[in-house]
Amino acid sequence: AQSVTQPDIHITVSEGASLELRCNYSYGATPYLFWYVQSPGQGLQLLLKYFSGDTLVQGIKGFEAEFKRSQSSFNLRKPSVHWSDAAEYFCAVGAVLLAAGNKLTFGGGTRVLVKP
Amino acid sequence: SAVISQKPSRDICQRGTSLTIQCQVDSQVTMMFWYRQQPGQSLTLIATANQGSEATYESGFVIDKFPISRPNLTFSTLTVSNMSPEDSSIYLCSVEERERDTQYFGPGTRLTVL
Numbered sequence A: 001a002q003s004v005t006q007p008d009i010h011i012t013v014s015e016g017a018s019l020e021l022r023c024n025y026s027y028g029a030t031p032y033l034f035w036y037v038q039s040p041g042q043g044l045q046l047l048l049k050y051f052s053g054d055t056l057v058q059g060i061k062g063f064e065a066e067f068k069r070s071q072s073s074f075n076l077r078k079p080s081v082h083w084s085d086a087a088e089y090f091c092a093v094g095a096v097l098l099a100a101g102n103k104l105t106f107g108g109g110t111r112v113l114v115k116p
Numbered sequence B: 001s002a003v004i005s006q007k008p009s010r011d012i013c014q015r016g017t018s019l020t021i022q023c024q025v026d027s028q029v030t031m032m033f034w035y036r037q038q039p040g041q042s043l044t045l046i047a048t049a050n051q052g053s054e055a056t057y058e059s060g061f062v063i064d065k066f067p068i069s070r071p072n073l074t075f076s077t078l079t080v081s082n083m084s085p086e087d088s089s090i091y092l093c094s095v096e097e098r099e100r101d102t103q104y105f106g107p108g109t110r111l112t113v114l
Helices: none
Strands: A003-005 A010-014 A019-021 A024-026 A032-038 A044-050 A056-058 A064-068 A073-078 A087-097 A101-106 A110-115 B004-007 B010-013 B019-025 B031-037 B043-050 B068-072 B075-080 B089-097 B102-105 B109-113
Touching: A003 A087, A003 A101, A010 A019, A019 A110, A024 A073, A032 A064, A032 A073, A032 B102, A044 A056, A044 A064, A044 A073, A044 B102, A073 A087, A101 B043, B004 B089, B019 B031, B019 B089, B019 B109, B031 B075, B043 B068, B043 B075, B075 B089
Parallel strands: A010 A110, B010 B109
Antiparallel strands: A003 A024, A019 A073, A032 A044, A032 A087, A056 A064, A064 A073, A087 A101, A087 A110, B004 B019, B019 B075, B031 B043, B031 B089, B068 B075, B089 B102, B089 B109
């Protein structure tokens, strides 16, 4: 069975500083990997995804993530954080099952607080 | 990406009652999903809903408690039946765009059961 671990429950970062959120997955084949962001009171917005090819993927809002197969990781990064980046971030792994679509398993989430 | 709306956005309900949540998409999609997000928790898949067939429920979720309808390719409903305070959660629907192998989420329905 697939699983996702986000080791950091909370991260506090100063505005303008860099941010890295960790994600480790367990999956028996090449995974489909996603990062979503949930702002307070909102639904989930897709930041970026990895299916294959270049292991460094660019997303919206200046985010990027790097797939490292040897470490089973898909860490999310942003060079300079803005106050509007304060939100909860979810990493997810997808299993492509023809009968049931792309079932997603989510990590526990990391809440990011941005200090002025 | 698809634009997804949910109704209601939030509700406060009494124990023992039922609430039906609607999910509307602005384009035809094959796969729709319903998730639950309990307070302070991550998302858990409740069921997968294909148009024209019975929903497929995940372990721990049953049709009697969470009946789902999927009458066409743009609409689905989730009913939370015989509610208890433990059902207080955010319920989110999502759709899969097959050509992108990606799920997009609605804004969620915040349910409080007293």
